Amino acid sequence: DAKTTQPNSMESNEEEPVHLPCNHSTISGTDYIHWYRQLPSQGPEYVIHGLTSNVNNRMASLAIAEDRKSSTLILHRATLRDAAVYYCILKHMDSNYQLIWGAGTKLIIKP
Amino acid sequence: GAVVSQHPSWVICKSGTSVKIECRSLDFQATTMFWYRQFPKQSLMLMATSNEGSKATYEQGVEKDKFLINHASLTLSTLTVTSAHPEDSSFYICSATSRDGTDTQYFGPGTRLTVL
Numbered sequence: 001d002a003k004t005t006q007p008n009s010m011e012s013n014e015e016e017p018v019h020l021p022c023n024h025s026t027i028s029g030t031d032y033i034h035w036y037r038q039l040p041s042q043g044p045e046y047v048i049h050g051l052t053s054n055v056n057n058r059m060a061s062l063a064i065a066e067d068r069k070s071s072t073l074i075l076h077r078a079t080l081r082d083a084a085v086y087y088c089i090l091k092h093m094d095s096n097y098q099l100i101w102g103a104g105t106k107l108i109i110k111p
Numbered sequence: 112g113a114v115v116s117q118h119p120s121w122v123i124c125k126s127g128t129s130v131k132i133e134c135r136s137l138d139f140q141a142t143t144m145f146w147y148r149q150f151p152k153q154s155l156m157l158m159a160t161s162n163e164g165s166k167a168t169y170e171q172g173v174e175k176d177k178f179l180i181n182h183a184s185l186t187l188s189t190l191t192v193t194s195a196h197p198e199d200s201s202f203y204i205c206s207a208t209s210r211d212g213t214d215t216q217y218f219g220p221g222t223r224l225t226v227l
């Protein structure tokens with residue numbers, strides 16, 4: 001399974017945009033890029049996913065590099081409730097829906 | 112959006128007893144359910160993959176006789192930790208994928224198991 005690399009932690013100020021990077025240099029053409037987040041003592045929450053084009057939803061935006069070897073999750077205006085561990089995951093479209101979890105990025109929001 | 116529930120949210124039991132955790136998809140039918148275990152400050156570890164009406168597929172190193180999984184319907188899967196010991200204390204999380212082809216996993220809120 002292709003792996004992802006994320007910074008261990010990041011800090012941001014409240015109400016400012018946050019850009020969470022993810023490197024996935026061994027991504028294959030049939031891998032989707034998924035982002036999940038996990039708040040303390042809760043199950044993970046789906047954030048967004050994409051294949052090649054940038055994606056937007058009510059929670060965030062996903063910017064995918066042209067060569068697909070990296071991506072960035074963008075929170076447009078961070079709030080204290082966005083403090084969580086964010087996981088960038090590659091999932092092969094033909095796999096049995098398995099998500100291979102890395103260490104993620106712990107996002108700290110400063111008021 | 113799709114909702115997955117788990118019951119109980121937390122449980123404390125004595126060593127040697129068995130504990131059953133339920134995972135339900137409330138507003139969709141789940142083709143596949145997954146069970147994860149998460150130790151403090153660590154990432155999720157997949158334990159097993161469960162398809163309705165068939166035997167679960169366990170990850171390497173996970174004892175199938177200790178962690179019994181039953182997926183009796185498209186909305187319910189159960190994980191039974193048999194003869195629990197303190198080292199089984201962990202946060203157990205289930206997830207489910209819907210049949211709508213979106214390929215999104217929806218997670219339950221987790222169950223905190225503490226074995227004394």
